[in-house]
Amino acid sequence: MSESSATRPPERQVSEETTTDRSGRRWWTVAIFAYITLEGAGLQMRGAVIPALRRSFEVPEWQLGLVAPAGTVGYVLAVVVVGAVAGRLDTRRLLLVGIVGTGAGILVMGVAPSFALFLAALLGRGLFTGVGRGTDRPLLSHLYPTQRGRIFGFYDMMWAVGATAGPLLVAAAVAAGNWRLAYYALGLAFVPVVALALWLPTPEIESGDDPLDWAELRRITRQPAVLTMAVALFLSTGFEGGLFTWVTTYAQGRLPGSLATASLSVMLAAYIPGRFASGWLSERLGYVRLAVGLVGLTVPAFVYTFFLAEGYGLLVGLFAIGLALSGMYPTLLAYATEAVPEHSAPVNATAAVTSAAGIAVVPAMMGFVISDTGVAGAMRLLALPLAMLALVLSFALYRRVR
Structure with a gap:
Protein backbone atom coordinates (compact mmCIF):
# COMPACT_ATOMS: atom_id res chain seq x y z
CA MET A 1 0.00 0.00 0.00
CA PRO A 203 -16.08 -4.95 -14.28
CA GLU A 204 -14.14 -5.18 -11.04
CA ILE A 205 -14.77 -8.40 -9.12
CA GLU A 206 -12.85 -9.96 -6.26
CA SER A 207 -12.68 -13.36 -7.97
CA GLY A 208 -14.10 -14.69 -11.23
CA ASP A 209 -14.58 -18.19 -12.56
CA ASP A 210 -11.68 -20.60 -12.21
CA PRO A 211 -10.54 -22.36 -15.39
CA LEU A 212 -12.43 -25.61 -15.90
CA ASP A 213 -10.67 -28.96 -16.29
CA TRP A 214 -11.86 -32.58 -16.16
CA ALA A 215 -11.19 -32.94 -12.44
CA GLU A 216 -13.22 -29.83 -11.65
CA LEU A 217 -15.99 -30.92 -14.02
CA ARG A 218 -16.30 -34.24 -12.19
CA ARG A 219 -16.39 -32.41 -8.87
CA ILE A 220 -19.15 -30.09 -10.09
CA THR A 221 -21.33 -32.90 -11.43
CA ARG A 222 -21.10 -34.75 -8.09
CA GLN A 223 -22.37 -31.79 -6.09
CA PRO A 224 -25.85 -32.64 -4.67
CA ALA A 225 -27.01 -29.06 -5.21
CA VAL A 226 -26.05 -29.13 -8.90
CA LEU A 227 -27.70 -32.53 -9.44
CA THR A 228 -30.85 -31.36 -7.67
CA MET A 229 -30.92 -28.21 -9.81
CA ALA A 230 -30.49 -30.17 -13.05
CA VAL A 231 -33.32 -32.63 -12.32
CA ALA A 232 -35.65 -30.01 -10.87
CA LEU A 233 -35.10 -27.59 -13.76
CA PHE A 234 -35.78 -30.32 -16.32
CA LEU A 235 -39.12 -30.98 -14.62
CA SER A 236 -40.10 -27.36 -13.94
CA THR A 237 -39.17 -26.02 -17.37
CA GLY A 238 -40.81 -29.03 -19.00
CA PHE A 239 -43.97 -28.08 -17.12
CA GLU A 240 -43.55 -24.48 -18.23
CA GLY A 241 -42.83 -25.50 -21.83
CA GLY A 242 -46.04 -27.53 -21.93
CA LEU A 243 -48.00 -24.49 -20.81
CA PHE A 244 -46.18 -22.10 -23.16
CA THR A 245 -46.85 -24.37 -26.14
CA TRP A 246 -50.39 -25.59 -25.57
CA VAL A 247 -52.24 -23.29 -23.17
CA THR A 248 -53.54 -21.07 -25.98
CA THR A 249 -54.89 -24.16 -27.73
CA TYR A 250 -56.49 -25.28 -24.46
CA ALA A 251 -58.12 -21.85 -24.02
CA GLN A 252 -59.76 -22.01 -27.45
CA GLY A 253 -63.47 -22.68 -26.93
CA ARG A 254 -63.17 -22.03 -23.18
CA LEU A 255 -62.70 -18.28 -23.55
CA PRO A 256 -63.69 -15.69 -26.18
CA GLY A 257 -61.27 -15.67 -29.11
CA SER A 258 -59.32 -12.55 -28.16
CA LEU A 259 -58.93 -13.65 -24.55
CA ALA A 260 -57.86 -17.15 -25.60
CA THR A 261 -55.04 -15.61 -27.63
CA ALA A 262 -54.02 -13.45 -24.67
CA SER A 263 -54.12 -16.31 -22.14
CA LEU A 264 -50.36 -16.94 -22.36
CA SER A 265 -49.64 -13.23 -21.92
CA VAL A 266 -51.69 -13.29 -18.70
CA MET A 267 -49.47 -16.06 -17.38
CA LEU A 268 -46.27 -14.32 -18.48
CA ALA A 269 -47.38 -11.05 -16.90
CA ALA A 270 -47.54 -12.85 -13.54
CA TYR A 271 -43.82 -13.65 -13.90
CA ILE A 272 -42.96 -10.01 -13.24
CA PRO A 273 -44.26 -9.71 -9.65
CA GLY A 274 -43.56 -13.42 -9.06
CA ARG A 275 -39.86 -13.12 -9.79
CA PHE A 276 -39.56 -9.88 -7.88
CA ALA A 277 -41.10 -11.55 -4.83
CA SER A 278 -38.97 -14.70 -5.12
CA GLY A 279 -35.79 -12.61 -5.40
CA TRP A 280 -36.76 -10.70 -2.27
CA LEU A 281 -37.78 -13.84 -0.32
CA SER A 282 -34.78 -15.99 -1.25
CA GLU A 283 -32.49 -14.33 1.28
CA ARG A 284 -35.11 -14.61 4.02
CA LEU A 285 -36.32 -18.18 3.53
CA GLY A 286 -33.35 -19.88 1.88
CA TYR A 287 -33.28 -21.34 -1.63
CA VAL A 288 -34.57 -24.86 -0.94
CA ARG A 289 -37.36 -23.76 1.40
CA LEU A 290 -38.46 -21.15 -1.10
CA ALA A 291 -38.46 -23.67 -3.98
CA VAL A 292 -40.57 -26.11 -1.93
CA GLY A 293 -42.97 -23.30 -1.08
CA LEU A 294 -43.26 -22.29 -4.74
CA VAL A 295 -44.11 -25.78 -5.92
CA GLY A 296 -46.51 -26.09 -2.99
CA LEU A 297 -48.37 -23.02 -4.27
CA THR A 298 -48.27 -24.22 -7.88
CA VAL A 299 -50.02 -27.54 -7.14
CA PRO A 300 -53.39 -26.12 -5.99
CA ALA A 301 -53.26 -23.43 -8.70
CA PHE A 302 -52.76 -26.17 -11.32
CA VAL A 303 -55.59 -28.33 -9.94
CA TYR A 304 -57.95 -25.37 -9.95
CA THR A 305 -56.98 -24.24 -13.47
CA PHE A 306 -57.23 -27.55 -15.32
CA PHE A 307 -59.75 -29.49 -13.25
CA LEU A 308 -62.19 -26.90 -11.87
CA ALA A 309 -61.92 -23.51 -13.61
CA GLU A 310 -64.38 -22.38 -16.25
CA GLY A 311 -64.55 -19.21 -18.32
CA TYR A 312 -62.66 -16.27 -16.84
CA GLY A 313 -61.58 -18.44 -13.93
CA LEU A 314 -59.08 -20.01 -16.32
CA LEU A 315 -57.24 -16.69 -16.57
CA VAL A 316 -57.18 -16.35 -12.78
CA GLY A 317 -55.69 -19.85 -12.50
CA LEU A 318 -53.05 -19.18 -15.16
CA PHE A 319 -52.01 -15.97 -13.41
CA ALA A 320 -51.69 -17.89 -10.13
CA ILE A 321 -49.55 -20.59 -11.79
CA GLY A 322 -47.26 -17.97 -13.33
CA LEU A 323 -46.99 -16.13 -10.02
CA ALA A 324 -45.86 -19.25 -8.15
CA LEU A 325 -43.85 -21.05 -10.82
CA SER A 326 -41.91 -18.04 -12.07
CA GLY A 327 -39.44 -17.99 -9.19
CA MET A 328 -38.34 -21.61 -9.63
CA TYR A 329 -35.57 -21.11 -12.20
CA PRO A 330 -33.65 -18.24 -10.54
CA THR A 331 -34.01 -19.83 -7.10
CA LEU A 332 -32.69 -23.23 -8.16
CA LEU A 333 -29.84 -21.68 -10.17
CA ALA A 334 -28.80 -19.53 -7.21
CA TYR A 335 -28.91 -22.65 -4.98
CA ALA A 336 -26.55 -24.58 -7.24
CA THR A 337 -24.26 -21.60 -7.88
CA GLU A 338 -23.89 -21.09 -4.14
CA ALA A 339 -22.42 -24.62 -3.89
CA VAL A 340 -19.64 -23.95 -6.44
CA PRO A 341 -19.40 -20.15 -6.88
CA GLU A 342 -15.96 -20.45 -8.47
CA HIS A 343 -17.61 -22.23 -11.44
CA SER A 344 -20.75 -20.17 -11.96
CA ALA A 345 -20.54 -20.31 -15.78
CA PRO A 346 -20.54 -24.15 -16.01
CA VAL A 347 -23.44 -24.25 -13.53
CA ASN A 348 -25.27 -21.69 -15.66
CA ALA A 349 -24.57 -23.83 -18.76
CA THR A 350 -25.92 -26.93 -16.99
CA ALA A 351 -29.11 -25.05 -16.14
CA ALA A 352 -29.49 -23.87 -19.75
CA VAL A 353 -29.04 -27.37 -21.20
CA THR A 354 -31.38 -29.16 -18.79
CA SER A 355 -34.06 -26.48 -19.12
CA ALA A 356 -33.83 -26.55 -22.91
CA ALA A 357 -34.21 -30.34 -22.80
CA GLY A 358 -37.29 -30.04 -20.60
CA ILE A 359 -38.87 -27.41 -22.86
CA ALA A 360 -38.21 -29.62 -25.90
CA VAL A 361 -39.25 -33.02 -24.53
CA VAL A 362 -42.44 -32.37 -22.53
CA PRO A 363 -44.38 -30.32 -25.13
CA ALA A 364 -43.45 -32.86 -27.83
CA MET A 365 -44.79 -35.74 -25.69
CA MET A 366 -47.95 -33.74 -25.07
CA GLY A 367 -48.41 -33.41 -28.83
CA PHE A 368 -48.74 -37.18 -29.16
CA VAL A 369 -51.24 -37.26 -26.30
CA ILE A 370 -53.28 -34.45 -27.83
CA SER A 371 -53.55 -36.32 -31.13
CA ASP A 372 -55.08 -39.29 -29.28
CA THR A 373 -57.09 -37.91 -26.37
CA GLY A 374 -57.33 -34.14 -26.88
CA VAL A 375 -55.72 -31.10 -25.29
CA ALA A 376 -57.56 -31.31 -21.94
CA GLY A 377 -56.12 -34.73 -21.16
CA ALA A 378 -52.62 -33.61 -22.16
CA MET A 379 -52.75 -30.54 -19.93
CA ARG A 380 -53.86 -32.62 -16.95
CA LEU A 381 -50.92 -34.98 -17.51
CA LEU A 382 -48.66 -32.07 -16.60
CA ALA A 383 -49.52 -33.12 -13.05
CA LEU A 384 -46.83 -35.83 -13.46
CA PRO A 385 -43.75 -33.56 -13.84
CA LEU A 386 -45.24 -31.25 -11.21
CA ALA A 387 -45.60 -34.11 -8.71
CA MET A 388 -42.08 -35.35 -9.47
CA LEU A 389 -40.74 -31.82 -8.96
CA ALA A 390 -42.43 -31.66 -5.56
CA LEU A 391 -40.81 -34.98 -4.57
CA VAL A 392 -37.32 -33.94 -5.71
CA LEU A 393 -37.47 -30.63 -3.85
CA SER A 394 -38.99 -32.19 -0.72
CA PHE A 395 -36.12 -34.70 -0.63
CA ALA A 396 -33.60 -31.87 -1.04
CA LEU A 397 -35.22 -30.01 1.86
CA TYR A 398 -35.19 -33.18 4.00
CA ARG A 399 -31.46 -33.63 3.37
CA ARG A 400 -30.80 -29.99 4.19
CA VAL A 401 -32.62 -29.97 7.54
CA ARG A 402 -31.63 -33.50 8.59
Whole structure:
Protein backbone atom coordinates (compact mmCIF):
# COMPACT_ATOMS: atom_id res chain seq x y z
CA MET A 1 0.00 0.00 0.00
CA SER A 2 1.36 3.43 -0.90
CA GLU A 3 1.86 6.17 1.66
CA SER A 4 -0.80 8.34 0.06
CA SER A 5 -3.39 5.61 0.23
CA ALA A 6 -2.40 4.73 3.78
CA THR A 7 -2.91 8.31 4.99
CA ARG A 8 -6.08 8.95 2.97
CA PRO A 9 -8.97 10.06 5.20
CA PRO A 10 -11.56 7.30 5.76
CA GLU A 11 -14.37 9.51 4.46
CA ARG A 12 -12.60 9.92 1.13
CA GLN A 13 -12.00 6.17 0.87
CA VAL A 14 -15.69 5.45 1.44
CA SER A 15 -16.65 8.13 -1.09
CA GLU A 16 -14.34 6.70 -3.75
CA GLU A 17 -15.55 3.14 -3.10
CA THR A 18 -19.15 4.32 -3.46
CA THR A 19 -18.31 6.08 -6.72
CA THR A 20 -16.55 2.97 -8.07
CA ASP A 21 -19.52 0.80 -7.14
CA ARG A 22 -21.95 3.23 -8.76
CA SER A 23 -19.99 3.48 -12.02
CA GLY A 24 -18.96 -0.18 -12.11
CA ARG A 25 -21.23 -2.74 -10.50
CA ARG A 26 -24.46 -0.77 -10.71
CA TRP A 27 -24.02 0.33 -14.31
CA TRP A 28 -23.02 -3.17 -15.41
CA THR A 29 -26.20 -4.37 -13.71
CA VAL A 30 -28.19 -1.77 -15.68
CA ALA A 31 -26.57 -2.92 -18.94
CA ILE A 32 -27.24 -6.61 -18.22
CA PHE A 33 -30.83 -5.99 -17.14
CA ALA A 34 -31.48 -3.92 -20.28
CA TYR A 35 -29.96 -6.67 -22.44
CA ILE A 36 -32.03 -9.46 -20.88
CA THR A 37 -35.22 -7.39 -21.23
CA LEU A 38 -34.63 -6.98 -24.96
CA GLU A 39 -33.59 -10.62 -25.33
CA GLY A 40 -36.81 -11.75 -23.61
CA ALA A 41 -38.83 -9.65 -26.04
CA GLY A 42 -37.01 -11.17 -29.01
CA LEU A 43 -37.54 -14.70 -27.74
CA GLN A 44 -41.29 -14.37 -27.25
CA MET A 45 -41.68 -12.56 -30.57
CA ARG A 46 -40.85 -15.85 -32.34
CA GLY A 47 -44.20 -17.47 -31.66
CA ALA A 48 -46.23 -14.32 -32.15
CA VAL A 49 -44.74 -13.61 -35.60
CA ILE A 50 -45.39 -17.08 -37.07
CA PRO A 51 -48.82 -16.21 -38.63
CA ALA A 52 -47.23 -13.15 -40.29
CA LEU A 53 -44.32 -15.27 -41.57
CA ARG A 54 -46.79 -17.70 -43.10
CA ARG A 55 -48.48 -14.91 -45.02
CA SER A 56 -45.25 -13.13 -45.97
CA PHE A 57 -43.19 -16.11 -47.16
CA GLU A 58 -46.00 -18.57 -48.03
CA VAL A 59 -44.30 -21.56 -46.40
CA PRO A 60 -45.93 -24.79 -45.15
CA GLU A 61 -46.55 -25.56 -41.48
CA TRP A 62 -43.65 -28.02 -41.19
CA GLN A 63 -41.18 -25.29 -42.16
CA LEU A 64 -42.70 -22.87 -39.66
CA GLY A 65 -42.10 -25.56 -37.04
CA LEU A 66 -38.34 -25.05 -37.56
CA VAL A 67 -38.48 -21.60 -35.96
CA ALA A 68 -38.24 -22.88 -32.37
CA PRO A 69 -35.33 -25.34 -32.83
CA ALA A 70 -33.39 -22.90 -35.05
CA GLY A 71 -33.12 -20.45 -32.18
CA THR A 72 -32.64 -23.04 -29.44
CA VAL A 73 -29.86 -25.14 -31.01
CA GLY A 74 -27.46 -22.22 -31.45
CA TYR A 75 -28.25 -20.86 -28.01
CA VAL A 76 -27.58 -24.12 -26.16
CA LEU A 77 -24.37 -24.78 -28.11
CA ALA A 78 -22.97 -21.33 -27.32
CA VAL A 79 -23.90 -21.50 -23.62
CA VAL A 80 -22.11 -24.84 -23.28
CA VAL A 81 -18.97 -23.54 -25.01
CA VAL A 82 -18.93 -20.38 -22.86
CA GLY A 83 -19.34 -22.49 -19.73
CA ALA A 84 -16.39 -24.64 -20.75
CA VAL A 85 -14.00 -21.73 -21.47
CA ALA A 86 -15.07 -19.48 -18.57
CA GLY A 87 -12.06 -18.24 -16.65
CA ARG A 88 -9.87 -18.27 -19.76
CA LEU A 89 -11.45 -15.49 -21.85
CA ASP A 90 -12.18 -11.85 -21.08
CA THR A 91 -15.69 -11.50 -19.59
CA ARG A 92 -16.27 -7.98 -20.88
CA ARG A 93 -15.34 -8.95 -24.43
CA LEU A 94 -17.59 -12.00 -24.37
CA LEU A 95 -20.54 -9.99 -23.09
CA LEU A 96 -20.00 -7.31 -25.74
CA VAL A 97 -19.94 -9.95 -28.46
CA GLY A 98 -23.20 -11.39 -27.12
CA ILE A 99 -24.99 -8.03 -26.92
CA VAL A 100 -23.83 -6.75 -30.32
CA GLY A 101 -24.45 -10.08 -32.05
CA THR A 102 -27.94 -10.48 -30.59
CA GLY A 103 -28.98 -7.01 -31.69
CA ALA A 104 -27.49 -7.45 -35.16
CA GLY A 105 -29.18 -10.84 -35.53
CA ILE A 106 -32.56 -9.32 -34.72
CA LEU A 107 -32.06 -6.60 -37.34
CA VAL A 108 -31.07 -9.20 -39.96
CA MET A 109 -34.21 -11.20 -39.16
CA GLY A 110 -36.22 -8.08 -39.92
CA VAL A 111 -34.64 -7.52 -43.34
CA ALA A 112 -34.44 -11.20 -44.39
CA PRO A 113 -35.88 -11.51 -47.92
CA SER A 114 -36.69 -15.24 -47.62
CA PHE A 115 -37.73 -17.69 -44.94
CA ALA A 116 -34.46 -19.62 -45.28
CA LEU A 117 -32.46 -16.47 -44.53
CA PHE A 118 -34.81 -15.67 -41.66
CA LEU A 119 -34.01 -19.09 -40.14
CA ALA A 120 -30.29 -18.57 -40.74
CA ALA A 121 -30.44 -15.20 -38.98
CA LEU A 122 -32.39 -16.80 -36.13
CA LEU A 123 -29.72 -19.48 -35.78
CA GLY A 124 -26.98 -16.82 -35.68
CA ARG A 125 -28.91 -14.72 -33.21
CA GLY A 126 -29.29 -17.80 -30.99
CA LEU A 127 -25.53 -18.35 -31.02
CA PHE A 128 -24.81 -14.78 -29.95
CA THR A 129 -27.58 -14.90 -27.36
CA GLY A 130 -25.94 -18.00 -25.91
CA VAL A 131 -22.66 -16.09 -25.62
CA GLY A 132 -24.40 -13.21 -23.86
CA ARG A 133 -26.52 -15.29 -21.52
CA GLY A 134 -23.66 -17.65 -20.83
CA THR A 135 -21.70 -14.66 -19.54
CA ASP A 136 -24.13 -12.18 -18.00
CA ARG A 137 -25.59 -14.22 -15.15
CA PRO A 138 -22.18 -15.59 -14.03
CA LEU A 139 -20.91 -11.99 -14.01
CA LEU A 140 -23.84 -10.98 -11.78
CA SER A 141 -22.98 -13.93 -9.53
CA HIS A 142 -19.51 -12.49 -8.96
CA LEU A 143 -20.71 -8.90 -8.67
CA TYR A 144 -23.25 -9.88 -5.98
CA PRO A 145 -21.69 -12.89 -4.20
CA THR A 146 -23.88 -12.46 -1.10
CA GLN A 147 -27.12 -11.67 -2.94
CA ARG A 148 -27.31 -14.24 -5.72
CA GLY A 149 -30.91 -15.27 -5.07
CA ARG A 150 -32.16 -11.70 -5.09
CA ILE A 151 -30.20 -10.58 -8.16
CA PHE A 152 -31.10 -13.72 -10.15
CA GLY A 153 -34.76 -13.17 -9.31
CA PHE A 154 -34.60 -9.54 -10.47
CA TYR A 155 -32.68 -10.60 -13.61
CA ASP A 156 -35.41 -13.07 -14.57
CA MET A 157 -38.06 -10.51 -13.68
CA MET A 158 -36.58 -8.20 -16.32
CA TRP A 159 -36.66 -11.09 -18.81
CA ALA A 160 -40.36 -11.48 -18.01
CA VAL A 161 -40.95 -7.78 -18.69
CA GLY A 162 -39.47 -8.19 -22.16
CA ALA A 163 -41.23 -11.52 -22.76
CA THR A 164 -44.58 -9.91 -21.98
CA ALA A 165 -43.86 -6.94 -24.26
CA GLY A 166 -42.54 -8.98 -27.22
CA PRO A 167 -45.87 -10.34 -28.53
CA LEU A 168 -47.47 -6.92 -28.02
CA LEU A 169 -44.72 -5.36 -30.17
CA VAL A 170 -45.47 -7.84 -32.95
CA ALA A 171 -49.19 -7.14 -32.66
CA ALA A 172 -48.54 -3.40 -32.98
CA ALA A 173 -46.30 -3.93 -36.02
CA VAL A 174 -48.87 -6.16 -37.73
CA ALA A 175 -51.57 -3.57 -37.01
CA ALA A 176 -49.30 -0.96 -38.64
CA GLY A 177 -49.10 -3.18 -41.72
CA ASN A 178 -45.61 -4.75 -41.54
CA TRP A 179 -44.33 -7.37 -39.07
CA ARG A 180 -40.74 -6.33 -39.86
CA LEU A 181 -41.25 -3.07 -37.95
CA ALA A 182 -41.16 -5.05 -34.69
CA TYR A 183 -37.67 -6.35 -35.49
CA TYR A 184 -36.44 -2.94 -36.62
CA ALA A 185 -37.64 -1.33 -33.39
CA LEU A 186 -36.14 -4.04 -31.19
CA GLY A 187 -32.84 -4.01 -33.07
CA LEU A 188 -32.53 -0.24 -32.68
CA ALA A 189 -33.28 -0.57 -28.96
CA PHE A 190 -29.98 -2.47 -28.63
CA VAL A 191 -27.97 0.61 -29.71
CA PRO A 192 -27.96 2.39 -26.31
CA VAL A 193 -27.22 -0.91 -24.54
CA VAL A 194 -24.22 -1.50 -26.80
CA ALA A 195 -23.06 2.09 -26.24
CA LEU A 196 -23.29 1.66 -22.46
CA ALA A 197 -21.37 -1.64 -22.50
CA LEU A 198 -18.65 -0.07 -24.69
CA TRP A 199 -18.33 2.91 -22.35
CA LEU A 200 -18.14 0.91 -19.12
CA PRO A 201 -14.75 -0.23 -17.85
CA THR A 202 -13.95 -3.89 -17.27
CA PRO A 203 -16.08 -4.95 -14.28
CA GLU A 204 -14.14 -5.18 -11.04
CA ILE A 205 -14.77 -8.40 -9.12
CA GLU A 206 -12.85 -9.96 -6.26
CA SER A 207 -12.68 -13.36 -7.97
CA GLY A 208 -14.10 -14.69 -11.23
CA ASP A 209 -14.58 -18.19 -12.56
CA ASP A 210 -11.68 -20.60 -12.21
CA PRO A 211 -10.54 -22.36 -15.39
CA LEU A 212 -12.43 -25.61 -15.90
CA ASP A 213 -10.67 -28.96 -16.29
CA TRP A 214 -11.86 -32.58 -16.16
CA ALA A 215 -11.19 -32.94 -12.44
CA GLU A 216 -13.22 -29.83 -11.65
CA LEU A 217 -15.99 -30.92 -14.02
CA ARG A 218 -16.30 -34.24 -12.19
CA ARG A 219 -16.39 -32.41 -8.87
CA ILE A 220 -19.15 -30.09 -10.09
CA THR A 221 -21.33 -32.90 -11.43
CA ARG A 222 -21.10 -34.75 -8.09
CA GLN A 223 -22.37 -31.79 -6.09
CA PRO A 224 -25.85 -32.64 -4.67
CA ALA A 225 -27.01 -29.06 -5.21
CA VAL A 226 -26.05 -29.13 -8.90
CA LEU A 227 -27.70 -32.53 -9.44
CA THR A 228 -30.85 -31.36 -7.67
CA MET A 229 -30.92 -28.21 -9.81
CA ALA A 230 -30.49 -30.17 -13.05
CA VAL A 231 -33.32 -32.63 -12.32
CA ALA A 232 -35.65 -30.01 -10.87
CA LEU A 233 -35.10 -27.59 -13.76
CA PHE A 234 -35.78 -30.32 -16.32
CA LEU A 235 -39.12 -30.98 -14.62
CA SER A 236 -40.10 -27.36 -13.94
CA THR A 237 -39.17 -26.02 -17.37
CA GLY A 238 -40.81 -29.03 -19.00
CA PHE A 239 -43.97 -28.08 -17.12
CA GLU A 240 -43.55 -24.48 -18.23
CA GLY A 241 -42.83 -25.50 -21.83
CA GLY A 242 -46.04 -27.53 -21.93
CA LEU A 243 -48.00 -24.49 -20.81
CA PHE A 244 -46.18 -22.10 -23.16
CA THR A 245 -46.85 -24.37 -26.14
CA TRP A 246 -50.39 -25.59 -25.57
CA VAL A 247 -52.24 -23.29 -23.17
CA THR A 248 -53.54 -21.07 -25.98
CA THR A 249 -54.89 -24.16 -27.73
CA TYR A 250 -56.49 -25.28 -24.46
CA ALA A 251 -58.12 -21.85 -24.02
CA GLN A 252 -59.76 -22.01 -27.45
CA GLY A 253 -63.47 -22.68 -26.93
CA ARG A 254 -63.17 -22.03 -23.18
CA LEU A 255 -62.70 -18.28 -23.55
CA PRO A 256 -63.69 -15.69 -26.18
CA GLY A 257 -61.27 -15.67 -29.11
CA SER A 258 -59.32 -12.55 -28.16
CA LEU A 259 -58.93 -13.65 -24.55
CA ALA A 260 -57.86 -17.15 -25.60
CA THR A 261 -55.04 -15.61 -27.63
CA ALA A 262 -54.02 -13.45 -24.67
CA SER A 263 -54.12 -16.31 -22.14
CA LEU A 264 -50.36 -16.94 -22.36
CA SER A 265 -49.64 -13.23 -21.92
CA VAL A 266 -51.69 -13.29 -18.70
CA MET A 267 -49.47 -16.06 -17.38
CA LEU A 268 -46.27 -14.32 -18.48
CA ALA A 269 -47.38 -11.05 -16.90
CA ALA A 270 -47.54 -12.85 -13.54
CA TYR A 271 -43.82 -13.65 -13.90
CA ILE A 272 -42.96 -10.01 -13.24
CA PRO A 273 -44.26 -9.71 -9.65
CA GLY A 274 -43.56 -13.42 -9.06
CA ARG A 275 -39.86 -13.12 -9.79
CA PHE A 276 -39.56 -9.88 -7.88
CA ALA A 277 -41.10 -11.55 -4.83
CA SER A 278 -38.97 -14.70 -5.12
CA GLY A 279 -35.79 -12.61 -5.40
CA TRP A 280 -36.76 -10.70 -2.27
CA LEU A 281 -37.78 -13.84 -0.32
CA SER A 282 -34.78 -15.99 -1.25
CA GLU A 283 -32.49 -14.33 1.28
CA ARG A 284 -35.11 -14.61 4.02
CA LEU A 285 -36.32 -18.18 3.53
CA GLY A 286 -33.35 -19.88 1.88
CA TYR A 287 -33.28 -21.34 -1.63
CA VAL A 288 -34.57 -24.86 -0.94
CA ARG A 289 -37.36 -23.76 1.40
CA LEU A 290 -38.46 -21.15 -1.10
CA ALA A 291 -38.46 -23.67 -3.98
CA VAL A 292 -40.57 -26.11 -1.93
CA GLY A 293 -42.97 -23.30 -1.08
CA LEU A 294 -43.26 -22.29 -4.74
CA VAL A 295 -44.11 -25.78 -5.92
CA GLY A 296 -46.51 -26.09 -2.99
CA LEU A 297 -48.37 -23.02 -4.27
CA THR A 298 -48.27 -24.22 -7.88
CA VAL A 299 -50.02 -27.54 -7.14
CA PRO A 300 -53.39 -26.12 -5.99
CA ALA A 301 -53.26 -23.43 -8.70
CA PHE A 302 -52.76 -26.17 -11.32
CA VAL A 303 -55.59 -28.33 -9.94
CA TYR A 304 -57.95 -25.37 -9.95
CA THR A 305 -56.98 -24.24 -13.47
CA PHE A 306 -57.23 -27.55 -15.32
CA PHE A 307 -59.75 -29.49 -13.25
CA LEU A 308 -62.19 -26.90 -11.87
CA ALA A 309 -61.92 -23.51 -13.61
CA GLU A 310 -64.38 -22.38 -16.25
CA GLY A 311 -64.55 -19.21 -18.32
CA TYR A 312 -62.66 -16.27 -16.84
CA GLY A 313 -61.58 -18.44 -13.93
CA LEU A 314 -59.08 -20.01 -16.32
CA LEU A 315 -57.24 -16.69 -16.57
CA VAL A 316 -57.18 -16.35 -12.78
CA GLY A 317 -55.69 -19.85 -12.50
CA LEU A 318 -53.05 -19.18 -15.16
CA PHE A 319 -52.01 -15.97 -13.41
CA ALA A 320 -51.69 -17.89 -10.13
CA ILE A 321 -49.55 -20.59 -11.79
CA GLY A 322 -47.26 -17.97 -13.33
CA LEU A 323 -46.99 -16.13 -10.02
CA ALA A 324 -45.86 -19.25 -8.15
CA LEU A 325 -43.85 -21.05 -10.82
CA SER A 326 -41.91 -18.04 -12.07
CA GLY A 327 -39.44 -17.99 -9.19
CA MET A 328 -38.34 -21.61 -9.63
CA TYR A 329 -35.57 -21.11 -12.20
CA PRO A 330 -33.65 -18.24 -10.54
CA THR A 331 -34.01 -19.83 -7.10
CA LEU A 332 -32.69 -23.23 -8.16
CA LEU A 333 -29.84 -21.68 -10.17
CA ALA A 334 -28.80 -19.53 -7.21
CA TYR A 335 -28.91 -22.65 -4.98
CA ALA A 336 -26.55 -24.58 -7.24
CA THR A 337 -24.26 -21.60 -7.88
CA GLU A 338 -23.89 -21.09 -4.14
CA ALA A 339 -22.42 -24.62 -3.89
CA VAL A 340 -19.64 -23.95 -6.44
CA PRO A 341 -19.40 -20.15 -6.88
CA GLU A 342 -15.96 -20.45 -8.47
CA HIS A 343 -17.61 -22.23 -11.44
CA SER A 344 -20.75 -20.17 -11.96
CA ALA A 345 -20.54 -20.31 -15.78
CA PRO A 346 -20.54 -24.15 -16.01
CA VAL A 347 -23.44 -24.25 -13.53
CA ASN A 348 -25.27 -21.69 -15.66
CA ALA A 349 -24.57 -23.83 -18.76
CA THR A 350 -25.92 -26.93 -16.99
CA ALA A 351 -29.11 -25.05 -16.14
CA ALA A 352 -29.49 -23.87 -19.75
CA VAL A 353 -29.04 -27.37 -21.20
CA THR A 354 -31.38 -29.16 -18.79
CA SER A 355 -34.06 -26.48 -19.12
CA ALA A 356 -33.83 -26.55 -22.91
CA ALA A 357 -34.21 -30.34 -22.80
CA GLY A 358 -37.29 -30.04 -20.60
CA ILE A 359 -38.87 -27.41 -22.86
CA ALA A 360 -38.21 -29.62 -25.90
CA VAL A 361 -39.25 -33.02 -24.53
CA VAL A 362 -42.44 -32.37 -22.53
CA PRO A 363 -44.38 -30.32 -25.13
CA ALA A 364 -43.45 -32.86 -27.83
CA MET A 365 -44.79 -35.74 -25.69
CA MET A 366 -47.95 -33.74 -25.07
CA GLY A 367 -48.41 -33.41 -28.83
CA PHE A 368 -48.74 -37.18 -29.16
CA VAL A 369 -51.24 -37.26 -26.30
CA ILE A 370 -53.28 -34.45 -27.83
CA SER A 371 -53.55 -36.32 -31.13
CA ASP A 372 -55.08 -39.29 -29.28
CA THR A 373 -57.09 -37.91 -26.37
CA GLY A 374 -57.33 -34.14 -26.88
CA VAL A 375 -55.72 -31.10 -25.29
CA ALA A 376 -57.56 -31.31 -21.94
CA GLY A 377 -56.12 -34.73 -21.16
CA ALA A 378 -52.62 -33.61 -22.16
CA MET A 379 -52.75 -30.54 -19.93
CA ARG A 380 -53.86 -32.62 -16.95
CA LEU A 381 -50.92 -34.98 -17.51
CA LEU A 382 -48.66 -32.07 -16.60
CA ALA A 383 -49.52 -33.12 -13.05
CA LEU A 384 -46.83 -35.83 -13.46
CA PRO A 385 -43.75 -33.56 -13.84
CA LEU A 386 -45.24 -31.25 -11.21
CA ALA A 387 -45.60 -34.11 -8.71
CA MET A 388 -42.08 -35.35 -9.47
CA LEU A 389 -40.74 -31.82 -8.96
CA ALA A 390 -42.43 -31.66 -5.56
CA LEU A 391 -40.81 -34.98 -4.57
CA VAL A 392 -37.32 -33.94 -5.71
CA LEU A 393 -37.47 -30.63 -3.85
CA SER A 394 -38.99 -32.19 -0.72
CA PHE A 395 -36.12 -34.70 -0.63
CA ALA A 396 -33.60 -31.87 -1.04
CA LEU A 397 -35.22 -30.01 1.86
CA TYR A 398 -35.19 -33.18 4.00
CA ARG A 399 -31.46 -33.63 3.37
CA ARG A 400 -30.80 -29.99 4.19
CA VAL A 401 -32.62 -29.97 7.54
CA ARG A 402 -31.63 -33.50 8.59
